[in-house]
Amino acid sequence: MTSIDTTLVKNVPLRSRAGRTRFALLLTLSSVVGAGTEAFAEMDGVVAGSAAAVKLTPTDSSTRYSLPWQLRPVTIGNGVGIESAAAAFNDPNGNLDAAVATVLSASYRISEEWTPMIRLAFVGNDAPGAAVDGSSFANPVVGVTYSRKLGSYRLALFGATTIPVGTGGGDNPNLRAARTNTASMTARPADSAMFQVNYLTEIAGVDFAYVNHGLTAQAEATLQQSVRVRGSHSADATDLFRTNAAVGLHVGTFIGSHVSVGSDLRYQRWLSHPTGVDRATGMHTPYSEAEMDTATAAIGVRLHFRLGQRAWIRPGISYARGLDARGLDAPLITAQTNAAQVDIPVTF
DSSP: OOOOOHHHHHTSOOSSHHHHHHHHHHHHHHHHHHHHHHHHHHHHHHHHHHHHHHHHSOOHHHHOOOOOSSSOOSOOOSEEEEEEEEEEEEOTTSOEEEEEEEEEEEEOOOSSSEEEEEEEEEEEEEOOTTSOOEEEEOOOEEEEEEEEEETTEEEEEEEEEEOSOOTTOSSSOOHHHHHHHHHHHHHOGGGHHHHOTTEEEEEEEEEEEEEETTEEEEEEEEEEEEEEOSOTTSSSOOOSEEEEEEEEEEEEEESSSSEEEEEEEEEEEESSOOEEEOTTTOOEEEOOGGGSEEEEEEEEEEEOEEETTTEEEOOEEEEEEEOOTTGGGSOSSOSSOEEEEEEEEEEO
């Protein structure tokens, strides 16, 4: 509190009623001035603190991230999700084949930068003609993501391994499950390592993205090294080692606060030259040039809704199309991917 000049108080005659009154008025005035000064000081502090908080808090447009359809997310956190893709394509004999692949995923954030994860896949196949239908449990994937935010940019490093316990493998595989695994690699090429059930596959990847003003632009590169650990006497492929690489791009933008539209382009190629089984002759033959690589494009729309204080649900639907040498001029149903996918991730 600001005090009044003591010389004024000393000069006030206190013996008279007027003097005592004047002294009381001076003390009251001093108290009012002091309280007002302190109040204004507190108000300045509150306003300055609020302005600093607003300045340090990122805007919504800088944190809105468009989740890709075929690529890994660059954001990390606690989450669960379910993806289901229904695919229709031609088998090697030209017959119509259909497969439905469902993938369950979960992650748990253990620090600001590290998040372990797990993926499980279940597949059903409606085989054509006299072929048998089937279902399969794919190899689980366990891994970890390291993510850093660099202003408007985000970097994510990914490492994982498959666990070779999927059905349809071994020396005497279940024929229905084995054919389902083959179909699943066409239905979901981005998860092909999960369906090579006789192989243990090490996966290493890097993602880099720009995220700001409701726009996401992301690039991805992945290397997969597979080692055969079972089924050495089965009729399946006999390669001891297989090496595969993939690159991808994603671009997405928000329309308003709760809707985003995004598109992916992904290219995957064998770096080794694997062998497969010719269904017509039953002989093991090297992959043809057309089988050495796979290109897919996907486009879709996603909703973003908050659940309580911290949780978000981001359901989306997309369409994925395989691109062969004919590009978009190929018939709608080809030997490559032609799938509709529903994706429902929840983060908390």
